[in-house]
Amino acid sequence: MQAAHRATQVMERIQTLASFSAMPNGILRAYLTEEHRQAHQQLAQWMTQAGLEIWQDEVGNQWGRKVSAHPEMPTLIIGSHSDTVANAGGYDGPLGILLAIEALDALKGVDLPFHVDVVAFADEEGTRFQTTLLGSSPVAGMWNPALLDRKDKDGVTIGEAMKRFGLDPDKVVDAARKPEETLAYLEVHIEQGPLLESLDLPVGVVTAIAGAKRFLIDVSGVAGHAGTVPLPLRHDALCGTAEMIACIEAFATEHEIVATVGKCEVRSAAVNVIPGQVQFSLDIRSQSQDKLDYCAPLLMTQLAAIADKRGLTITHEQIYQAQAVPCSDRLQQVWADVVESATGKDVCYLASGAGHDAMVMANIAEMGMLFVRCEKGISHNPRENVETQDVAVALDCLINMIRSLSPSRAGTD
Ligand code: HGY
Ligand code: MN
Numbered sequence: 001m002q003a004a005h006r007a008t009q010v011m012e013r014i015q016t017l018a019s020f021s022a023m024p025n026g027i028l029r030a031y032l033t034e035e036h037r038q039a040h041q042q043l044a045q046w047m048t049q050a051g052l053e054i055w056q057d058e059v060g061n062q063w064g065r066k067v068s069a070h071p072e073m074p075t076l077i078i079g080s081h082s083d084t085v086a087n088a089g090g091y092d093g094p095l096g097i098l099l100a101i102e103a104l105d106a107l108k109g110v111d112l113p114f115h116v117d118v119v120a121f122a123d124e125e126g127t128r129f130q131t132t133l134l135g136s137s138p139v140a141g142m143w144n145p146a147l148l149d150r151k152d153k154d155g156v157t158i159g160e161a162m163k164r165f166g167l168d169p170d171k172v173v174d175a176a177r178k179p180e181e182t183l184a185y186l187e188v189h190i191e192q193g194p195l196l197e198s199l200d201l202p203v204g205v206v207t208a209i210a211g212a213k214r215f216l217i218d219v220s221g222v223a224g225h226a227g228t229v230p231l232p233l234r235h236d237a238l239c240g241t242a243e244m245i246a247c248i249e250a251f252a253t254e255h256e257i258v259a260t261v262g263k264c265e266v267r268s269a270a271v272n273v274i275p276g277q278v279q280f281s282l283d284i285r286s287q288s289q290d291k292l293d294y295c296a297p298l299l300m301t302q303l304a305a306i307a308d309k310r311g312l313t314i315t316h317e318q319i320y321q322a323q324a325v326p327c328s329d330r331l332q333q334v335w336a337d338v339v340e341s342a343t344g345k346d347v348c349y350l351a352s353g354a355g356h357d358a359m360v361m362a363n364i365a366e367m368g369m370l371f372v373r374c375e376k377g378i379s380h381n382p383r384e385n386v387e388t389q390d391v392a393v394a395l396d397c398l399i400n401m402i403r404s405l406s407p408s409r410a411g412t413d
């Protein structure tokens, strides 16, 4: 099958996966839902068609293996996530899974010197349970059983949801892969930023993945009658929050990190009540772990000073953190070689501001990522878009990356 036809097939499959959604007019596929099950059944079918052995692990991840005649050699793992944010684009996650399946289909007749496993991680975004990398963390040996008690908005715990999905929470720990049995982890993902488009390049080599810390922040004031309490006597939690959000933006600019308040909720909100309780989320990121560790407490001190000034109280809970992770120098070089031969252009090296499953998989294996250009860098948005010819280039790079990691320099069908 020609590369262009394969790229078209990947694009068609992106649309098929997008149809497995909890939203009538958009994409939402969350962990341990019917949409998760449907998408993984479809991926399992395509993996089988590509000649892969398939199985689901106890986390709910979907695996497919291109079996080698050399099972004693460490396994190459290639993956990305199948879950989405709410009102998502179609490419963030699925593109990397479908490219891996397509690459192994192209190598169907070739006996590689090691198994190659494709994995669809079932939860990277954390949309349902507000914690992220739930699919890949157990695989990377980083499972925290305390998370089984984490509840979704309906009060269903992860443990309960796993049982309803047909999984055994006590066996999640068995999904861990051994470092000594893992050759490397590769992930192809949309850039989710504008750099490749600005350079008119279809793909780029990732150098590092930003570290992140996420918090839920509660601001408490005094609820009151909107008509009777004079402004100077108010302890308005929402006005305090507004000043804090402006402070967060100024702080991030000054310290050259990124900070986002993505959620903000007024408890017992009413048009004629002075807000007494507000909860908002805070996501801060940096390529430098030291800067992230330095900025988080400093920013919280500034928010506390605003609360004091306004007679409010503030508490914060860290709900997630992921260390900044460098990509393997060796794999960056191998990616660069295949990119240069595929594009005939100078190679762009770029860091990832977004988090990926690759950042935890680096815990057990050399990790390398390839970014694919996406229109205007838009992501986490239905307008997320990728061109078929860029998918063809990425597929060519992935096939040659797999071949380059195979000493026998395997060919393709
Ligand atoms: O938030 C992130 O960076 C990723 O999309 N989960
Ligand atoms: Mn992603």
Ligand code: MN
Residues within 6 Å of the ligand: 085, 092, 125, 380
């Ligand atoms: Mn994402």
